[in-house]
Amino acid sequence: MRTKTLAIVGCGKLANIVAEALIKGLLPDYKLIGTYSRTFEKAENIAKKIQDLNLNYTCKPCHSLEELLNLKPDYIVETASPTSLRELALPALKNGSSIVTLSIGAFADNDFYEKVKETATENGTRVHLASGAIGxxxxxxxxxxxxxxxxxxxxxxxPNSLKNTEVYDDALQTEEREVFKGDASEAIALFPTRVNVAVAAALASTGPENVKVSINSIPDFVGDDHRIEIKSDQIHAIIDVYSKTAKIAGWSVVNTLRNITSPIAF
Known part of the structure; x- marks a missing residue:
C-alpha cells in the first residue's frame, strides 16, 4: 500500500501527540509533509521534529492554509477549533484531501454539515470524526x-475550565451548580470549543437538536467526566468516560489514522 501523506492544521498539544506517534513509529503508513498554525512558530516546531529525524522527505511549516493545501496531502488532521474546521473543510475536500477532525462542534450547523457531505461525495474524499474524550x-x-x-x-x-464563558462567575469556585441545560446545538453555540464531544454523540445518534445536554460545574474538579445515556425499547446503554487531561483526544486521532490504513479496524 502506498504511504499516505499527512498534514496538520492546529499545532498545539494535541497535534504534538500525533507528531510524537509518528516519531515513535505508531503511524508507519504516513508521511507528515506539512504543518499550519495561526502561530507560525508552533507549526515550525512540529515540522522541525520531523526534519530532525533525517527522513527521505521534508515537512514544510506553512504560513497559510493555501500554502498547506498546495502540498496536496492525502489527509489533514485538524485539532484547532470549530471555526478552523469551517475555514478548512470545503477547500480541503475539493482539493482531494480527506480530513480527520476533533472540532466536531462545527457540525451542529446542519447547513454546514450537509455541504461538507455533498462536497466530500462529489470529490471522493471523506471526513473522519475522531472520538476525542468519549467513546x-x-x-x-x-x-x-x-x-x-x-x-x-x-x-x-x-470551574476554571469555564472561565471566559457566559456562565462563569467566581461563586463557582466554591459552589456546585448546573451551568447549562439544553440541546447539543445550544451547547456548542454557548461553548464553541468545550463540548465537541456532545455534538459528536448527537451526530452519531438522534441529532444535535434532540440530544439533551447538561453541564455541571464542581469546585476543585480536575478534568472532564462525560456521561452519555441512550434508551430505546430494547436497549439501555451508558458510556461514562473520565479524563484527567485532554491527551485522550490526541490519541483518538492516532487511533483513527491507524484504522484508516489498517486491514483490521477497531
Whole structure:
C-alpha cells in the first residue's frame, strides 16, 4: 500500500501527540509533509521534529492554509477549533484531501454539515470524526438505526475550565451548580470549543437538536467526566468516560489514522 501523506492544521498539544506517534513509529503508513498554525512558530516546531529525524522527505511549516493545501496531502488532521474546521473543510475536500477532525462542534450547523457531505461525495474524499474524550459511537449509531431512542449527555467540569464563558462567575469556585441545560446545538453555540464531544454523540445518534445536554460545574474538579445515556425499547446503554487531561483526544486521532490504513479496524 502506498504511504499516505499527512498534514496538520492546529499545532498545539494535541497535534504534538500525533507528531510524537509518528516519531515513535505508531503511524508507519504516513508521511507528515506539512504543518499550519495561526502561530507560525508552533507549526515550525512540529515540522522541525520531523526534519530532525533525517527522513527521505521534508515537512514544510506553512504560513497559510493555501500554502498547506498546495502540498496536496492525502489527509489533514485538524485539532484547532470549530471555526478552523469551517475555514478548512470545503477547500480541503475539493482539493482531494480527506480530513480527520476533533472540532466536531462545527457540525451542529446542519447547513454546514450537509455541504461538507455533498462536497466530500462529489470529490471522493471523506471526513473522519475522531472520538476525542468519549467513546461508544458504534453503540449510539447502532441503536439509533435499530429503533427510536432518547439520548442524554451529562458533563462534569471544574470551574476554571469555564472561565471566559457566559456562565462563569467566581461563586463557582466554591459552589456546585448546573451551568447549562439544553440541546447539543445550544451547547456548542454557548461553548464553541468545550463540548465537541456532545455534538459528536448527537451526530452519531438522534441529532444535535434532540440530544439533551447538561453541564455541571464542581469546585476543585480536575478534568472532564462525560456521561452519555441512550434508551430505546430494547436497549439501555451508558458510556461514562473520565479524563484527567485532554491527551485522550490526541490519541483518538492516532487511533483513527491507524484504522484508516489498517486491514483490521477497531
Amino acid at each position: 461508544g459511537f458504534d453503540v449510539l449509531r447502532t441503536v439509533s438505526l435499530m429503533e427510536e431512542s432518547e439520548v442524554t449527555f451529562k458533563t462534569k467540569k471544574g
